[in-house]
Each structure stands twice: as structure tokens, then as C-alpha cells.
Amino acid sequence: MVALGLGVLVLCMMGVCGEPLPLVIWHGMGDSCCNPLSMGGIKKLVEQQVPGIYVLSLKIGSNIIEDMENSFFLNVNKQLDNVCEQLAKDPRLQNGYNGMGFSQGGQFLRAIVQKCPSPPMKNLISIGGQHQGVYGFPRCPGEISHICDWIRKTLNVGAYTQAVQEHLVQAEYWHDPLNEDQYRNGSIFLADINQERGVNESYRSNLQTLEKFVMVKFLKDTMVDPADSEWFGFYRPGQSKETITLQESSLYTEDRLGLRKMDKAGKLVFLAAAGDHLQFSEEWFNENILPFVR
Numbered sequence: 001m002v003a004l005g006l007g008v009l010v011l012c013m014m015g016v017c018g019e020p021l022p023l024v025i026w027h028g029m030g031d032s033c034c035n036p037l038s039m040g041g042i043k044k045l046v047e048q049q050v051p052g053i054y055v056l057s058l059k060i061g062s063n064i065i066e067d068m069e070n071s072f073f074l075n076v077n078k079q080l081d082n083v084c085e086q087l088a089k090d091p092r093l094q095n096g097y098n099g100m101g102f103s104q105g106g107q108f109l110r111a112i113v114q115k116c117p118s119p120p121m122k123n124l125i126s127i128g129g130q131h132q133g134v135y136g137f138p139r140c141p142g143e144i145s146h147i148c149d150w151i152r153k154t155l156n157v158g159a160y161t162q163a164v165q166e167h168l169v170q171a172e173y174w175h176d177p178l179n180e181d182q183y184r185n186g187s188i189f190l191a192d193i194n195q196e197r198g199v200n201e202s203y204r205s206n207l208q209t210l211e212k213f214v215m216v217k218f219l220k221d222t223m224v225d226p227a228d229s230e231w232f233g234f235y236r237p238g239q240s241k242e243t244i245t246l247q248e249s250s251l252y253t254e255d256r257l258g259l260r261k262m263d264k265a266g267k268l269v270f271l272a273a274a275g276d277h278l279q280f281s282e283e284w285f286n287e288n289i290l291p292f293v294r
């Protein structure tokens, strides 16, 4: 045992073993950094499975209640500035990190890659993220369902009005396929990062620096409409029944974001999980997700 320990030590001094790359987690809507039943549990699981790893579960705000409220009401662009600053200030992240976003945290972390390239993210793992937005919240989990009812009403009143855009996070990735022009013009977050109003070259080149962009879709998702958005697909413009894949979209064929280039280079990974939104077992997580974390 002593000899083995010594061997490991010598290898590490030679820089062979190295520490695992840190992991940064961004929670979903109505959740917080540290709930032991959600992100706290994921953090613990990763720490058990990858000894020595540093896991940062992002908190937006000064406490858990604020963090949860901000997932509904703090302008995503402000959240991105806040997170970009947290990442830049954390000495343990300066050699890079992997990112793991849950639900809306998936598209928010992609925005971080595109807008905030330093420190660099290596792999982005989006678990149920909605990269083409949503056109409905058919169901919301347990205690937040009354908030969802309110959100639905507000979105119906005018998702793309300036007042709603600036104060309601879910409006900022609301994608109305019947009114693509309004979406393109009015969405202050998703239409921006998806290059709908023009091509920002730095968004494209920053996204290319990822080694892998992993997207998990939940095959029995009852909370995201359409669930295809979790693989970057969406409704074919002009109607809300038929969906198209990422590869069929103009974003891909015109390659405004470099996703086609990444796909051809084998950087896009499409994973399916059998259950409802964010429902997966520890075994599934260990087997399918952890290989991108180590």
C-alpha cells in the first residue's frame, strides 16, 4: 500500500495524474443551488464518483430563496453577467471546467460558453435544456405549479413586450412558432444567443472551443413543449404540430452558430433518457453522464 501510494505521488509530481477538471452546475427553474433532493444530491454524487473533484453549484443571489426567485424573475442577461463574474473570480476554475446545466440551466450555460469564454469550458452537458426555447409549460412540478399558471397567463398577455421580457425569465426563451418575427425581434435572450437577429462571430467561435456539447432529451417529457427543443429541434415555423430536427433547421443549414461544423466534427452528442423531465436513475447518470465529467 505504501509503495503504491508513493508511486501515485511520484506520478502526480510528474504531472501525470492531475486533478479532475472542476464541474460547474446551473440548476433549473424553481430550483436552487443546494437543495439536497436536487442539485445538492447531484453535487454529492459527482464528488463520490470522481474523487478530488471541485463542484460549484451556482447560486444566483445571496441566499437560497433569492436564488430560487431569480430563476423566475431576474433577467437572464443579468444572471449571465453575475455568473460570468463568479467564474472569473474563482481561482479553482482558471484552468477550465466542465459545465452541467439542468433544464433552463442548460441553455443558460450555453450562453456562458458563447458570451463568457474565460475561463474556458471543456464539455457542456445540457440535461433537458431547451435550446430552441419553449412554446408551453404543460405541467410544472409540485409546489411551483401555481407560479406556472401565473407565468402562462403573463406569456399569453404579451411574451414579447418589453416589460414582460425584462422581468420574466421564461418569456426570454419563449419561442412562438406562429409569430417567428415577433420572437426574432422581441426575445432579449434566446433570439440573441441563437443568432436570430444577425450573426455575432464571437458566439460562433466561442462555441467551437467546446470539446463536446452533450444534449440529453427526456423521451417522456411532460413539462417541456416541445421536448425536441432539448436536442435543439423545434416546431417547423408557422405552425405548432410538426417538429423538425436541428439538422433540418435554418440555424443548422446556414450554420449561423457553427453547430453543423461541430456536428461534422463529432462534437455534438445526443443522448436520450427514458423518463419524464429530469427523471433519471443514479446508474443512468453514472453510465451516461459521468464519462463527460472526468
Ligand SMILES: *[C@@H]1O[C@H](CO)[C@@H](O)[C@H](O)[C@H]1NC(C)=O
Binding pocket: 114, 115, 200, 201, 202, 203
Ligand atoms: C457579440 O457578443 C459579445 C459578447 O456578448 C458582445 O460583447 C459584442 O458586442 C457582440 N457583437 C456584436 C456585433 O453584437
Ligand SMILES: *[C@@H]1O[C@H](CO)[C@@H](O)[C@H](O)[C@H]1NC(C)=O
Binding pocket: 160, 161, 162, 181, 182, 185, 186
Ligand atoms: C421590435 O421590438 C422593439 C422593442 O421591443 C419594438 O419597439 C418594436 O415595435 C418591434 N418591432 C416589430 C416590427 O415588432
